[in-house]
Amino acid sequence: MNIGEAARASGVSAKMIRYYESVGLIPAVGRTEAGYRQYSPTDLNTLRFIGRAREFGLSMQRIKLLVSLWQDRNRASRDVKRIALEHVADLRRRIAELTAMADTLRDLADACQGDHRPECPILEDLEESADAASRGRVAS
Amino acid sequence: MNIGEAARASGVSAKMIRYYESVGLIPAVGRTEAGYRQYSPTDLNTLRFIGRAREFGLSMQRIKLLVSLWQDRNRASRDVKRIALEHVADLRRRIAELTAMADTLRDLADACQGDHRPECPILEDLEESADAASRGRVAS
DNA sequence: CTTGACCTTCCCATAAGGGGAAGCCCCACG
DNA sequence: CGTGGGGCTTCCCCTTATGGGAAGGTCAAG
Structure with missing residues (x-):
């Protein structure tokens, strides 16, 4: 073939x-x-x-x-199971990260009027939190 | 600077x-x-x-x-909100995919004894479902 | 014998970076 | 003054898993 x-x-x-x-x-x-x-x-x-x-x-x-x-x-099912569970743990970590991102962004979007006006909590958050985030990084 | x-x-x-x-x-x-x-x-x-x-x-x-x-x-908050919501939708799609993977794999792992014996539903599923999956792809 | 479908290897590109080399620059200390 | 160490520059390679495509060899039907 x-x-x-x-x-x-x-x-x-x-x-x-x-x-x-x-x-x-x-x-x-x-x-x-x-x-x-x-x-x-x-x-x-x-x-x-x-x-x-x-x-x-x-x-x-x-x-x-x-x-x-x-x-x-002659494999042991233990070894297979361990690999599968490691992957499940990885997936759950990734899911938690993405969920946190989505929830926060969704909250910000909910607070945004979404009309012709320029005011937008999304941009304000990205701008303002940046200071806190960078201070956090510097401090750590 | x-x-x-x-x-x-x-x-x-x-x-x-x-x-x-x-x-x-x-x-x-x-x-x-x-x-x-x-x-x-x-x-x-x-x-x-x-x-x-x-x-x-x-x-x-x-x-x-x-x-x-x-x-x-002079931006419109509408445009900002749209971008944010598109990203939220992307995140939710990705989360759904990962969740489906994690759930299925977790179910398989639950059914696996995880001892010294070779029998393992995880491997059996990967092996058996492969046929169905490939047939599905060929048919589509 | 030609044509077209198939195969081969090789290179390039992706997203969002990290690592590192070679070479230039700047400042402070002796 | 000069030298050493650290900072900066560009350039290239690596990552994951996958697709695209070029150049060229092969096979089978007509």
């Missing part, structure tokens, strides 16, 4: 398949005499696994670990 | 100040005969404004718009 067919069958672009190979996420597959990469059904499963893991937002680093565990029949 | 002092006073690194200048987010400031950039208190305010806006996760694009509105005394 050529890379294009593997891409269509796995949902991973040919570009990314080559990239995953280059960074060692997947082993280099066999080639035809002309140099075309050849993919087996087993290779397809790996690609689909990776594509699915990407949908969970897992980093290449963690996916690399997961793939090796996935292929190791 | 040299760039280093401006960086300390604004909380924006010298590296980023030069970057903001290079991408046109801030105008090129004056130079000494030796080529050193010179910053005025007004320039500092702009830098602090930008730094604060970055804390809200706003993109360079939107900050560029905000800075120009901020400096335009």
Whole structure:
């Protein structure tokens, strides 16, 4: 199976398949005499696994670990679970950051008339808090 | 004021100040005969404004718009509010994505024993759902 | 045998920075 | 006066994960 067919069958672009190979996420597959990469059904499963893991937002680093565990029949589920929970913790941290941003900005926008007049609490906050924020940084 | 002092006073690194200048987010400031950039208190305010806006996760694009509105005394608060609300919407979309990832992964991890045994619903899901996901992509 | 679809590698670009080298500049201390 | 250390300049490379595209080789259908 050529890379294009593997891409269509796995949902991973040919570009990314080559990239995953280059960074060692997947082993280099066999080639035809002309140099075309050849993919087996087993290779397809790996690609689909990776594509699915990407949908969970897992980093290449963690996916690399997961793939090796996935292929190791003697793995301990403990190790898999740890990786998953680390990622969940990362996601929750990121969600908390974004939520704080959204809430504050939403509050400011609520206080903004949003009409033809120039007065706007959003700009005032960005301007005024800047002093406090920079003092905070200097002090820390 | 040299760039280093401006960086300390604004909380924006010298590296980023030069970057903001290079991408046109801030105008090129004056130079000494030796080529050193010179910053005025007004320039500092702009830098602090930008730094604060970055804390809200706003993109360079939107900050560029905000800075120009901020400096335009005849701006309409409507325009400012629109930019802020667009960003809030972006944040909420991103939050929803991350939340879905975290919830699903957390559910899978909950179902995983996390002991020495190899059985793990996390890996099984990544493996099995891959087919459905790729079929979904092919069909769409 | 040509044409077009496919494959290869290589380079470039993204957003928002960080790291660091080479070289010039400035000031203070001895 | 001079020298040393710290500050400034530009330039280049690195990051993540991905897309775009050029130049050139390959394969299969007509």
